[in-house]
Amino acid sequence: MNTTQIKKLQRAVDVHDDGIIGRGTLTAVFKKLGASQSRAEELGLAANVHLKNYGILDNPLRFTHFLSQLAHESGNFRYMEEIASGAAYEGRKDLGNTQPGDGKRFKGRGPIQLTGRANYRKYGQQLGIDFENNPEIVAIPSIGLMVACKFWSDNGLNSLADQDGVQMITRRINGGTNGLADRKAHLAKLRGWIV
The missing domain is CATH 3.30.20.10 (Endochitinase, domain 2)
Structure with missing residues (x-):
């Protein structure tokens, strides 16, 4: 993601808009999506390492598709x-x-x-x-996030996110299109924070 997109995201989640995505910004994103403060902090710490390593922070499509799918699967990060x-x-x-x-x-x-x-x-x-x-x-949230990143990578989901393929991503994660409307709603919300 570029600096302008990161700053817009930071303003959306109420953190200082310095244009540098890191633990604080990611923690705020998880918190705004529904995680408790302690869970958001653990997920933010893990995300700061793993999202970069797996190319999920490379562009807004990857980031928003990844988080929208996980938000649906975990009940807004309330259930691990x-x-x-x-x-x-x-x-x-x-x-x-x-x-x-x-x-x-x-x-x-x-x-x-x-x-x-x-x-x-x-x-x-x-x-x-x-x-x-x-x-x-x-x-364990930090371990689970690492597993999610590896699953995302192994299943070629960055390339499907690059194509904005929400239905295909859902099929790879879920085996069908269960919860597609909710996944799309999360995606629309997250896009509003960045784009």
Whole structure:
């Protein structure tokens, strides 16, 4: 994002508009989207590292699509663990849930709601953290945000964001178009803060 866009974002979230995106600005963004102060601070700290590393801060489309999808998935960053029990995922071989209890054990966690034994194994191996044997770790906001960034990157979502492909991004994250209207509403709000 350029300096003008960052300054507009900073004014929208009520922080000093110095044109430098960092922990303070990102914390304010998460807070304005609905996170508690402590959660916003943890997410802001993690975002300050990971969003840059994964190219999500490269332009407003990537930033707004990423945050709008995560805001929907996490109930405006209030939930780092799916409210439902996870029983609906029991026996879902497409998610790698092959052992009794996998549905509940590997239910959605983190701001992107990582789901299924196969995903916990994959992202744990890629990030060097044993999520498969410790699935609750993904619900730690800073870890969950790192997982979300890796998922975003692995699924080519920066390029879909560059094309403004909200429906395709939703399909890659959700498997369908569940919550599309809410995702679009978040996207429109975030765009208003930057563009």
